[in-house]
Amino acid sequence: MASAAAAVSLPTxxxxxxxxxxxxxxxxxxxxxxxxxxxxxxKGFSLLRWKSS
Structure with missing residues (x-):
């Protein structure tokens, strides 16, 4: 298991x-x-403005 963790490194x-x-x-x-x-x-505020006019 330790070798699997050591194999992870930054790409070069x-x-x-x-x-x-x-x-x-x-x-x-x-x-x-x-x-x-x-x-x-x-859209929600536009709908409210449209409904109130």
């Missing part, structure tokens, strides 16, 4: 290019969530 050389895009998914999901949340809030 060209392997950095294959693993770095995986890190980019986190900001994409956060931005998509925030954009969707902002849109839903905006």
């Amino acid at each position: 050389g060209l392997s950095v290019l294959t693993t770095f895009p995986d890190l980019l998914f986190i900001p994409e999901f956060v931005f998509a969530f925030l954009a969707t949340l902002t849109y839903v809030i905006h």
